[in-house]
Amino acid sequence: MLYVDKTSDTPLYEQIYASLIREILSGSLSAGERLPATRKLAEELSVGRNTVDKAYQQLTAEGYVQPRAGSGFLVNEIPQGIPLELSKGKGHSIPLPSPLPDQLAPAHYDFAYGSMDNSVFPYNAWRKSMNNALTAMELADHLAYPCRQGEPALRLEICRYLQRNRGVSCDPSQVIIACGQQHAMEIIANLFDRPGKSFAMEEPGYDGIRAVFINHSYQIYPVPVEKDGISLDALRDLKTSLLYVTPSHQFPTGAVLPIAKRRLLLQWAEERDTYLIEDDYDSELRYYTNPIPAMQSLDPHGRTIYTGTFSKSLAPSMRLSYIVFPLPLLNRYFQYYQRYNAQVPPLHQLALADFMEAGNYERHINRLRTIYRKKQTALLTAMNQVFGNRIAVSGEGAGIHLLLDVKSPLSQDELIERAEKAGIRFYTTKVLYMEPSNCPHSQLLLGLPTVPDTAFLEIMLTLRQVWEME
The missing domain is CATH 1.10.10.10 (Winged helix-like DNA-binding domain superfamily/Winged helix DNA-binding domain)
Known part of the structure; x- marks a missing residue:
């Protein structure tokens, strides 16, 4: 009742x-x-x-x-201890990463994913926290090397925040501060470095994560993504050391892994002796419902390595992320990294701890939700007004990016090239697929933060003309 x-x-x-x-x-x-x-x-x-x-x-x-x-x-049907029968997947031989492209000239409107609008950064509050951190360092008896796991004050604040907002069960001893999400993945890759090592991840998925494990000579297994997240059928009998997932806001499709699939995935990990890497990269930024609880909060067996970042909420240039290791992996971490110092300067860590303790981080997140919800709504309204159903959108209602499927005979490369000539920059999604030929014909990735919402209608009208969709 x-x-x-x-x-x-x-x-x-x-x-x-x-x-x-x-x-x-x-x-x-x-x-x-x-x-x-x-x-x-x-x-x-x-x-x-x-x-x-x-x-x-x-x-x-x-x-x-x-x-x-x-x-x-x-x-819905929610599984209660239902066994999975899984069949073997096939690995892929991975080419070496391509050389970095030449630096592009600035575009008038740049829909870059991951860049942030400088005007929304909380400079005044952050400046105060930086001064507080400097004062704390000045009052200390001596200047020493940083705590190897990260500053205790920051690890404590991260735990408090995660428990309140993500349902994550952890204490500061499980938290490791890293210098960005790729550094976090480097740490994890080193802990599982052994003969026959393998790594599975969503397809499409973030190529920056894939590159880390390629460079560590892991066998990579791509796992298709469905409308409701990673395909469990594709995991049948797959034996892998690690599986990387973005269950609360799949990148780049925006799919949310529902509770039933989360439970089955956790059960699969326990049966296969696999660790799941849960990348919760922008989970706070949901605009019409509460943030989806972390999968780690459902895990009774300690199979989830939870990771998060401040790049999407504060600034990518800050280079601050964290790992929450399950208890069974802590000894392995301490054995490998016992002589490694933290890679993030203590000043930044102490400033962020002060910023969070004062409540400024959560106030900032609430402000971001309001700003980006309005911006996303303005973009979708302009897109619908100009293109109607000729552009299908994935991932709306959350995050700072959208995935577009343009119903045009033009290829992805042609769409990008024509937009570029008009001063509008889009980005290919081919790099998000291990096999680029699997990328849909006219798919585009669009980042929201840096383009002013007052320009959206003008941009859509220009695109309709240059894409010959009048």
Whole structure:
């Protein structure tokens, strides 16, 4: 039976959401069963209908229920200890990375993924935290080498933040501070460096991560991505040391791995003695539902290596990321890295710890959500006004990028070239595929932050002309 405590500090919709999850996982609400109508439940609990609807939308986003026209919200099948029968995948021989391209001249409008709008950086609050960090260093008895894992104050604040906002279970001893996400992957790659080592990852997926494991001579296995995240069928009998996934916002498709698939994936990892690398690179930036809880929060066996970064929320140039190792891997880490010093300057670590402790980081995230939600809405409105259904969009509602499928006879290269001549820069997605021929014909990756929303309509009108889609 559902009830809410109106004297509690927990928002009412979160109480409803949590109660329904307990009902679903306990079997009180079985697969296919319909949730109470929002109006009826609102009346029973004496809450607003919007409160119930918000709880239902969060359950939908996480895959617990699905909306069905004319039937309301139906409970999905959630596996409870179901074994998987998996068949063997095939490895691929990987060519060496290509040389870096020449530096491109600036474009009038650059849809680069990963770049950030300088105007949204919280300079005043960050400057105060930097001064506080300098003062703390000045008052110290001596200047020493940094703590090998990272500054204790920062590791503590990261743990507190992750427990509050991502449901991650950890303590500071499990947290390692790294100099960006690729450095984090270097650390992980070194820990699993042994004969026959292999690494599987989503296809398409971030080529910067793939490059790290290629350079460490891992056998790479690409695993296809479906509309709801990584394909479990493609994992049948695959034996690999590591599997890299972005379950809360798949890069680049934006797919969310639902609760049922998360449970099956965790079970698969336990049965195959595989560690999952969960890259939670921009999970805070969801615009219409709460952030999806981390997969690590569902893991009872300690098979998930959780990683995060401040590149998408603060600045990519800051080079600050972190790893949360499961307890069984900590001894392996300490044995390998016992004589390594932290690669991130203590000043930056202490400043970030101060910034987080003061509540400025979470205030900044809330501000980013508002700014990027408005920017994404403006872009999608302009795109729909000019192109209608001739451009299909993936990944809306979250993050700082979109994946476009342009319904045009022009190839991806031709679309990019024509836009470039008009001063509008797009980027190829071929590098996100191990086999570039698997890349869709007219797919484009579009980063949001640095292009002003006032320019979106003008840009779309120009693209319609140069792409000959009048």
